[in-house]
Amino acid sequence: MKNFNKYKLLIGALALALVGCSNLDESAFEVIEDTNNVVYSETFENDLGEFTTQNVSGDQQWVYNSSKYVIMTGYVNSTNYANEDWLISPEIDLTGLSAAHLSFDHAARYFANILTDVTVWISTDYVTGNLPATATWTQLTTKTFSDPGSWTFGNSGQISLTQYAGQKVRIAFKYVSTSTKAGTWELKNFLVEKGEAEVVVGNDGSEEFPFTVREAMLNQTNASAWVEGYIVGYVWSGVQTTYHFSADTCTQATNILIADTNALSQIYVAKSMAVQLPSGVVRTGLNLPANKANFGKKVTLYGMLSSYFSAPGLKSVSYYKFEDGASGGTKPIKAIFSETFANSSKGNFTIENVNIPAALSYIWTPTATYGMTASAYKSPTDYESESWLISPAIDLSKVTSATLMFDHALNYVTNAANKLNYISVWMSSDYQSGLPATATWTKVTVPTYPAGTNWTFVSSGNADISSMAGKNKVRIAFKYTSIDGDAATWEVKNVVIY
Secondary structure (H helix, E strand, O other): OOOOOEEEEEEEOOOOOOOOOOOOOOOEEEEEEOOOOOEEEEEOOOOOOOOEEEEOOOOOEEEEEEOOOEEEEEEEOEEEEEEEEEEEEEEEEEOOOOOEEEEEHHHEEOOOOOOHHHEEEOOOOOOOOOOOOOOOOOOOOOOEEEEEEOOOOOOOOOEEEEHHOEEEEEEEEEEEOOOOOOEEEEEEEEEEEEEOOOOOOOOOOOOOOOEEEEHHHHHOOOOOOEEEEEEEEEEEEEOOOEEOOOOOOOOOOOOEEEEEEOHHHHHOHEEEEEOOOOHHHHHHOOOOOOHHHHOOOOOEEEEEEEOOOOOOOEEEEEEEEEOOEEEEEEOOOOEEEEEOOOOOOOOEEEEEEEEOOOOOOOEEEEEEOOOOOEEEEEEOOEOOOEEEOOEEEEEEOOOOOOOOEEEEEEEOOOOOHHHHHEEEEEOOOOOOOHHHOOOOEEEEOOOOOOOOOOOEEEEEOEEOOOOHOOOOOEEEEEEEEEEOOOOOEEEEEEEOOO
């Protein structure tokens, strides 16, 4: 166990009175002792510490990386390998405590299903050196993990261990991969502390319940959401990146900082989030050089929760509104259903292979960046196939009209004139499960299809599905087909029904 007499938390305490138009201000940091609450800590700066590894299956295992973290991946030399690997803490003593919580920093990328492939477990009867199956393990409830879209570490948030207060426990990080998809998980700054976990609940990022700044920082999902906060400054990125809690800027119009309070004495870097201001109406209305009176005002923003300045951020903001009703940008239409297919996830969609050649183990597969991808090509052969990507049941019973939109790209069509023979969209109100032939399907007229010869995503345009209005179990299906000698690749993402 670590010696905590010297344990220190580094908290940024930036100067609040800054000189206008300067990008040379140095960030001041204050080291504050915090020795009372720490139960156990492992930074993984030098090695695995007292943690042990257990390789249940596969040849890869958790290892130390010289960049001062531990890492597990089943992706080696461009090949995916099936694995189940555990990184297990030493015994952590919670006896004498009435409440405790856990946190860590991590980055998890390229998983087939990050919800099941990256998990955290706890045991009170595990004996070091044994396989995990020799003990009783309970999965810990965490905030939803997501692929951050880069190798930027994010914090897990505080995970409650209070149920296990008064006991001795071990914490385990369980990694799973397959020969089809093997992600990478990096970990550092493991910390168990006394006290109840601060759990963020209540808001879902909708217009009715926008995220607070803290919630937005914990939900960097690369998906769009509403966020509410006070405008408290801006970021200047030059020779070094500096956070300025002031409106005193002459030229920095491309971003602002928001926080959950406008009391400057309570704001520092870790409690503020940078917001990207795209050129146009949003930047015109929010930038501080032209709108110094916005400083300290509460604003609600709609944008994408994504890393910005190598920290949790809000990018591609398309709409804003102040408490007094002033607003700008394009207000998003409230979706009846949406699925981005971000973070290597197929969401609640299902895949039904009507015809899959023996040479292929899959046709549709999730990707980290390009959404759901369908292809029946395996070098050097184009195979004949048919595979459907089918949505969960969507309730349209309370609407009189409905529109479908999505983004898609298509490449490697041998004969572009035939592209519509290979990709199509269908809808059904009586499909339950299993092969598509068990239901009645109607083809959707899609206004815009990709060229078929490049990776350029295009919007489908507004596809009318109003014939399904008034029905409560509507399914949308993306049907991919190919023939011998012509197996294109179709990429689909950002599916919305409104």
